[in-house]
Amino acid sequence: MSASLLDLRAEARAHALDVSGYPVELFPSAIGTWRARMVNEHASSAVFEALARQLTDAGFPPELADACQGFAAEERRHGVLCGAVVESLGGTATASVPERPEFPLHRDAPPRAAVLRNVIHICCMSETVAVSLIGAERLEMPPGPLLDLLTRIYADEVGHARFGWRLLEQVAPELSAAERGAVERYFPVAFRHLVQHEHAHLPSRGAPERGEQLGLCSGLEARVLLDETIEEVIRPGLRRFFDC
Numbered sequence: 001m002s003a004s005l006l007d008l009r010a011e012a013r014a015h016a017l018d019v020s021g022y023p024v025e026l027f028p029s030a031i032g033t034w035r036a037r038m039v040n041e042h043a044s045s046a047v048f049e050a051l052a053r054q055l056t057d058a059g060f061p062p063e064l065a066d067a068c069q070g071f072a073a074e075e076r077r078h079g080v081l082c083g084a085v086v087e088s089l090g091g092t093a094t095a096s097v098p099e100r101p102e103f104p105l106h107r108d109a110p111p112r113a114a115v116l117r118n119v120i121h122i123c124c125m126s127e128t129v130a131v132s133l134i135g136a137e138r139l140e141m142p143p144g145p146l147l148d149l150l151t152r153i154y155a156d157e158v159g160h161a162r163f164g165w166r167l168l169e170q171v172a173p174e175l176s177a178a179e180r181g182a183v184e185r186y187f188p189v190a191f192r193h194l195v196q197h198e199h200a201h202l203p204s205r206g207a208p209e210r211g212e213q214l215g216l217c218s219g220l221e222a223r224v225l226l227d228e229t230i231e232e233v234i235r236p237g238l239r240r241f242f243d244c
Contacts, residue, residue: 003096006042012083012093017145019088023210030214031091034082036201039095041153042079048072048160050103051118058111067163074156081149085215109182116171116179117186123164125194125234130157132229133222140212150215165237172241184242191230198226 019027052068083093106114134154141147175183203219211217238244 003098006039006079006095006097008038008042008080008083008093009087011080012087015081015084017084017088017149019085019145021144022146022213026208026211026214026216027089029208029211029216031086031089033214033216034085034089035091035093035095038079038082038086038093039097040201041075041082043097043100045072045075045079046100047103047122048075051115051122054103054105054115054118058115060115064167071156071160071163074160078153078156081153085146085149089214106182106186109186110176110179112171112175113179113182116168116175116183117190119164119167120183120186120238121190121193123161124168124237125190126197127157127161127164128234128237129194129198129226129229131161132225132233133217136222136225137212137215137217140217141215142213144213146213146215168238168241180242184244187238187242187244194230195226199223202226 022030048068048071052065052072055065055068056062086093104118106117109117131154134150134157138147138150138154141150172180202222203217205218206220207216207218235244
């Protein structure tokens with residue numbers, strides 16, 4: 001699979017942070033963590049752009065696609081902010097990015113069900129997990145520029161998750177039996193992919209001492225929180241509308 005270079009140096013340097021109060025010995029680890037976040041956040045912009053196109057093609061109201069285009073812009077901004085942390089810590093806001101897999105259009109499902117599959121996966125699952133993980137990280141982080149930056153990202157992720165849950169509230173009651181069945185058949189795949197994706201990006205160890213100051217979370221605690229979010233938030237939320 002081919003790769004391309006993501007280069008956010010110029011934009012990131014415009015958002016330089018004062019990191020003088022943070023533990024210098026943890027900067028190398030923090031650079032790797034925030035560079036990975038930079039890549040993930042920037043990549044999410046393409047996902048929301050594709051979802052906007054799918055909403056339009058399926059005949060959903062244009063304001064929904066407009067909202068997703070706005071989310072795409074927010075994700076690009078998140079990538080720049082994470083890159084700003086990388087640069088401020090002494091790293092470089094560049095990364096080799098593998099070619100992304102094709103956005104799933106779910107042509108085996110009716111158009112509305114195909115859209116809901118992606119809305120559920122992107123917003124009700126992935127973004128809801130992001131809200132939980134970032135929210136927990138904010139509670140551990142001391143006041144300072146990194147907490148302020150993470151709070152900006154957190155607020156946007158809350159909006160992305162709410163978009164999905166609100167759309168479900170509007171559309172799910174109107175689904176035909178065939179559409180409902182098509183959505184429900186996707187749940188095992190979606191949950192499996194969610195867990196695999198999160199585990200691939202969470203460290204399999206605890207956080208280093210004082211690591212919470214720089215956003216170096218405990219991967220072990222994050223995995224527990226992931227499971228709790230799935231069982232206590234996502235599944236109950238979906239059960240309001242589907243057999244899950």
